[in-house]
Amino acid sequence: MxxxxxxxxxxxxxxxxxxxxxxxxxxxxGYAGTVNQALGISTSKVVNQSEASDDTTYYESEYGELSAENLQKLIADTYDESVVEEEEGAVLLKNADSALPLSDSETKVTLFGHAVAQPLYKNSSAGSSGYKGEYCIDLYTALTNAGLHVNDTLYEAYASSTTKRGNGSSTFGQEETEWSMGEEDISFYTDKLKKSWADDYNDVAIVMLAREGGEGVEVQTDDEAEGISQLALHQEEKDLLQMIKDSGAFKKTIVLVNSGNAMELGWLDEYNVDACLWIGLPGQRGFEGVANLLVGDANPSGHLTDTYAINSLSAPAVVNGSYNNQNWTNLDEVLDVSEENDQDISWYTAQAEGIYVGYKYYETRYEDTVMGQGNADSNVGSSTGTGWNYTDEVQYPFGYGLSYTNFEQKLDSVEINGDEITIKATVTNTGKVAGKSTVQVYAQTPYGDYEKENSVEKSSIQLLDFEKTEMLEPGESETLTITGDKYLLASYDYVKAMSYIMSGGQYYLTIAENAHDAMNNVLAAKGAGNLVDVSGKAVSGNTENVYSWNEDFDNTTYATSEYTGEEVTNQFADCDLNYWVENSLTYMSRNDWEGTYPDSATQVAATDEMIEVLNGDYYEKPEDAVSADSYTQGENQNIPLAAMIGLDYEDEQWETYLNQFTIDELATIPADNFGTAEISTVGKPAILAGDGPDGVGGTFDEEKYGDGRDDCSFPCENILAATFNKNLLERRGELMGEEALYLGMAYVWMPGTNLHRTPFGGRNFEYYSEDANMNYLCEKVEVQGVETKGVHVGAKHLAGNDQENNREGISVFFNEQAFREGALRGCEGSLTEGGGMVVMHAFNRLGMKWSSASAALCTQIVRNEWGFSGFEETDAIAGDATFKSHFLSTFSAGTNVYCLDFSGASTAALSKQIKDYDDGYMLGLLRDTAHRYLYTIANSSIMNGYSADSVVVSVTPWWxxxxxxxxxxxxxxxxxxxxxxxxxxxxxxxxxxxxx
Amino acid sequence: MKTILEKKAVGFYFVVIAVILAVASLIRFTIWAPNHHGMDVIIIAAIVLGVVLDVFLMIKENEYILILAVVCYSIGAVKLLTNSVGSFVDAIQGINMFGDSSQVGNILSISIMILLSVLASIIAAFLKQIKEL
Structure with missing residues (x-):
């Protein structure tokens, strides 16, 4: 029993x-790829049949062979690069009476703010986890290493406090799951703690304030703490600053802004803050750079890539964006008739702001206020409720940044030759310490009758290009030559010319240290008076740094693609809400600020036609589709992928190579799982991909290289952009490419190329800027840096994914000028001038269609206009969102690969369509995808070690x-x-x- | 009733505990799942079958039925966890992409309730359900 x-x-x-x-x-x-990646397993290996006579290292590491010793050199360089990026990217916003750098006698400091014990290295997102480990340096350690003595009593109190900051993303396995500002209540500061700085450590109070967003986590416009903007100063912080001020104990108060989002900083004077430094999210080593800046071992040279508004809610894009997305007014009806998940079809955002994002709004309205144009000084959009006034709205303009020294910038010459605008400018260090200076080139293009009649909007000032000097000793000069691309000054006229135009009339070009100074220079050249700087002080502008010329109206030069010769014309008419519902959306126009400023979010009901598109099924087999049998299949001629290395994309040998694949083999290629599986019969190795704008995300192979640490978690992408240093941008790219070589990655998902449409974007930290031209210029050189290593770059997310709130499936409405000059251009440089071979689409819809289902985007723009020959991939389709599962619609629109298709749903859907319906058209698309994917892979570093007589052998993972x-x-x-x-x-x- | 219970041994009460936990988890799952894209008929069928088998066991002792009940509850619990991998990935990475990280607490608590049913059933399997006279 x-x-x-x-x-x-x-x-x-x-x-x-x-x-x-x-x-x-x-x-x-089902998650095999993810498991293999986590365990560092490759499912294929190369076996050479004979002694390779040829050199099979197609892309070499600059450090020599991949070895333990050389990996150490690479790691050291990535850490050094991080420090330099932080030194050159952190922006000195205020420095009253040269409070910074600290003097040799100012070494005893007290660190305030809970963030000092819980620094924000990076917001939650993909990429490197290097900031979590033993190789991360926090603020305390960095300051101590720099020779400062930190008040341990308060620091330990913060460290042992139960208060924690959290972004509310329910992070499992980490400390925090609740949304919280994470600042201490004033009662935390007991008498004992106060005594610690009353008696000692009172040379300097260093206050660090953090603002946290993240992937899928928009920064809150109406937050859970106080019902105010999360970017505003909160009560606990006010109490803290007041306590420091009232104590009278400190000689100086320094504020560090630890945030990837532009914080509201209009309170610095109120609390007697002597200096303020925006440090972004410094990654795992950046705090060393922060310490170097504080003690004067480095001189700040960073400049903002965002406008810092006094009131973040004053941006017109906020009216419809971020948390002000709307549900269809007939939502119940939409949900009733659609089979899509409710969340994926419920939301829309109408970009009524048009082109006026960031400085393009604030500076344009400033010019119009000064010039008395378009009712610019009316109350609409005013934070004070009275007439709109620039100094009431902007705390720090785009491009702003101070230094410990002074520079004089002089425009030497401007030459215009075809598309090229060559600017020579001389910079002289007129101060007392060495430093670097950034020359920012801005332009104004005409806003005349043609533009007003045809709704061609114009930013009053527009970034054309930039360069940075080398380190200039006091008294030293350097002449920079900057070559701007006139294309970046073209405007898209979606009404009359239906293409890019160069407006006819007077053009102005100027150099300046920020957008507002540039604006004042141009206004001065136009003879305007009553100019003010950002503090409200009267200024006269510098007309000597302005160059002016005249252009004839031109609607032909940029009406064809410079890459393919394709006609550039309207493609996104159906993304304008007015296309579906007449007069439902008024776009903001500088011609009439008062009449067009969006005073509330646009309300609209989805029509039957809109709902039909929302449902996502667009594919019908063409009547003239050939039979699948018309393609040769499975004719194996023992041609491995290695035999295709170096062949042109158009080479006929590709057809022969593709003829070897069976339909089932071809259909495995679209299913990506941070890489794809091997196909040994055609010599295709298993492919691994990385992901992360500020770290490719991987762990080095300890067995192979004797070091099992994570790749470098670099400072956030907007710190990198804020360096305004193309050499650093390119170097970041090269180093990430080198890391990918060690990690065996064929391509990496970076950089982030969306816009900081509002200051609240949860992933602003991994996008460069609010300005599309800035993105274009930054990504061009960073992408080139990675690609030189034979590692392909996949910019993300194309296009319009400028917010995290409701990002999956949200319908984004815009006019074509705003889209082409904004969201599209923000990514364009990566694929065209940058040479990136991969691109990731976005989660949002363009109008009613998911971006991956938009033929206008995937085929017409990316391939036909930009001449892209790599492959296009969706954003992650794993999960429960049905709108991403219309594989035939997306594939026929031009999508090639499906990100994180764990179960191979795309493989099954495509294979079924081809076999069950004898769909040769779909098979043709599948062969095109294979061609694009394999061409990209064949010409990547992943083929190092493979020769034409190599055999790819499958390796079964041990698990x-x-x-x-x-x-x-x-x-x-x-x-x-x-x-x-x-x-x-x-x-x-x-x-x-x-x-x- | 008292007479019936007097004959029951400790194992019987573990079966009762298993049934109570299973019914409670079934109720929680059927309330939670439809609102969070978590509905899976296999999970419901497995738990319902497990409950039916356990009710049968309360009337008549049978070793094979007991093992089958363990299998049913195990399928329910493990299926719920494997269905929810995306939510766990999101929660670990601190993002919102593959699942719904905010539901990790609910998923875990329901799974734990079903796993406790499994545990109670396994303990019952080692014990007598009817006192030996």
């Missing part, structure tokens, strides 16, 4: 283990036989225990019968 229970119990245990192992294995197989072994073990045990149980029961029956 006892044994029977024992066997029953053991059989129950093994039953549970068997179920667990079977379902667990099934789940792991798979292990899991199957466990299933077998538990099954055998189960059977065994059941047999014992049955035998025991039989014996029991015999025994009972015997007793009877």
């Amino acid at each position: 006892r044994r029977k229970r024992l066997w029953t119990g053991l059989a129950s245990v093994t039953s549970f283990m068997l179920v667990l192992s079977i379902l667990g294995t099934n789940c792991m197989m 798979q036989p292990t899991m199957y072994g466990l299933i077998a073990l538990f099954a055998i045990l189960e059977i065994l225990f059941l047999v014992f149980l049955i035998r025991g029961k039989k014996k029991e029956v015999i025994k009972v019968e015997g007793e009877k």
Whole structure:
């Protein structure tokens, strides 16, 4: 009897283990790519049939062979680069009476603000985890290493406090799951703590304030703490600053802004803050750079890539964007008739602001206020409720940044030759310490009758290009030559010319240290008076730094693509809300600020036609589609992928190579899981991809290289952009490319190219700027840096994914001028001038269509206009969103690959369509995808080591036989225990019968 | 009733605990799942079947039925966890992409309730359900 229970119990245990192992294995197989990536397993290896006569290192590491020793050099360089990026990217916003750098006698400091004990290295998102480990340097350590003595009493109190900042993204396995500002209540500062700085450590109060967003986590416009903008100063922070001020203990108060979003800083004077430094999110080593800046071992040279508004809610883009997205007014009807998930079809945002994002709004309205144009000084959009006034709205303009020294910038010459505008400018260090200076080139293009009649909006000032000097000693000069691309000054006329135009009339070009100074220079050149700087002080502008010329109206030069010769014309008419519902959306125009400023979010009902598009099924097999049999399939001629290395995209040999694939083999390629599986029959190795604008996200192979740490978590992308240093941008790219070489990645998802449409974007920290031209210029050189390593770059997210709130499936409405000059241009430089071979689409819809289903975007713009020959991939389709599962619609629109298609749903859908419906058209698209994907891979560093006689051998990951072994073990045990149980029961029956 | 219970051994009460936990988790799951894209008929069927089998066990002791009940509850619990991998990935990475990280607490609590049913059933399997006279 006892044994029977024992066997029953053991059989129950093994039953549970068997179920667990079977379902667990099934789940792991579904996520095989992710499991392999986490375990650092490649599922293929190269076997060379004979001694390779040719050199098979197609892309070399600049450090020489991939080795333990060279990896250490690379790691050291990435850490050094991080420090320099932070030194050159952090922006000195205020420095009253040269409070910074600290003097040699100012070494005893007290760190205030909970963030000093919980620094924000990076917001939650993909990429490197290097900031979590032992190789991360925090603010405290960095300051101590720099020779400062920190008040440990207060620091320890912060460190042991239960208060924690959280972004509310329910982070599992980490400390915080609740949204919280994470600042201490004033009661935290006990008398004992106050004594710690009253008696000592009172040379300097260093206050660090953090603002946290993240992937899928928009910074709040109406926050859970006080119902105010999360970017505003909160009560606990006010109390803290007041306490420091009232104590009178400190000689200086320094504020560090630890945020990837532009914080509201209109309060600095009120609390007697002497200096303020925006440090962004410094990654794992950036705090060393911050410390160097504070003690004067480095001189700040960073400049803002965003406008810092006094009131973040004053940006017109906020009216419809961020948390002000709207539901269709007939939402119930929409949900009733659609089979899509409710969340994915419920929201829309109408970009009524048009082109006027960031400085393009504030500076344009400033010019119009000064010039008395377009009712610019009316109350609409005013933060004070009275007439709109620039100095009431802007705290620090785009491009702003101070230094410990002074510079004089002189415009030497401007030459215009075709598309090229060559600017020479001389910079002289007129101060007392060495430093670097940024020359920012801005232009104004005409806003005349043609533009007003045809709704061609114009920013009054526009960044054309920039360069940075080398380190200039006091008195030293350097002449910079900057070559701007006139294309970046063209305007898109979607009404009349339906293409890019160069407006006719007077053009102005100027150099300046920020957008507002540039604006004043141009206004002065136009003879305007009543100019003010950002503090409200009267200024006269510098007309000597202005160059002016005249252009004839031109609607032809940029009406064809410079890359393909394709006609550039309207493609996104259906993304304008007015296309669907007449007069439903008024776009803001500088011609009439009062009449066009969006005073409330646009309300609209989705029409039947809109709902039909929302449903996402667009594909119908063309009537003239050829049979699938018209393509050669499975004709294996033993041509490996390595034989295709270096061949032109158009080379006929590609057709022969593709003829080797069966439909099933071809159909595996669109299913990406941070890489794709090997196809050994055609010599295609397994592919691994990285992901992260500020770190490719991987762990070095300890067995191979003797070091198992994470790749570098660099400072956030907007710190990198704020360096205004193209050499640093390019170097970041090169170093990330080098890391990818060690990590075996063929391509990496970076940089982030969306716009800081509002200051609240949860991922602003991994996008460069509010300005599309700035993005264009930054990504061009950073992408080039990565691509030189044979690692391909996939900019993300194309296009319009400028907010995290409702990002999946939200319908984004805009006019074509705003889209082409904004969201599209923000990514364009990566694919065209940058040479990036991969691109990731966005989660949002363009109008009613998901971006990956927009033929206008995926085919017409990316391929036909930009001449892109790489592959296009969706953003992640894993999860539950049905709007991403219309594979035939998206594939026929031009999408090639599906990101994180764990289950191979795209493979199944495409294969079924081709086989069940004899759809040769779809097979043709599949071959095109294979061509694009494999061309990209063949010309990547992943082919290092492969030659034409190499064989790709599949490698079964060790965990798979292990899991199957466990299933077998538990099954055998189960059977065994059941047999014992049955035998025991039989014996029991015999025994009972015997007793009877 | 008292007479019936007097005959029952400790194992019986573990079966009762398993049923109570299973019914409670079933109610929680059926309330939670439709609102969070978590509905899975296999999970419901497995738990319902487990409950039915356990109710049968409360009337008549049977080793095979007990093992089957463990299998049913195990399928329910493990299926819920594997269905929710995306939410766990999001929660670990601190992002909102593959699942719904805000539901990790609910997913875990429901799973734990079902796993406790599994545990109670396994313990019951090692014990007598009817006192030996």
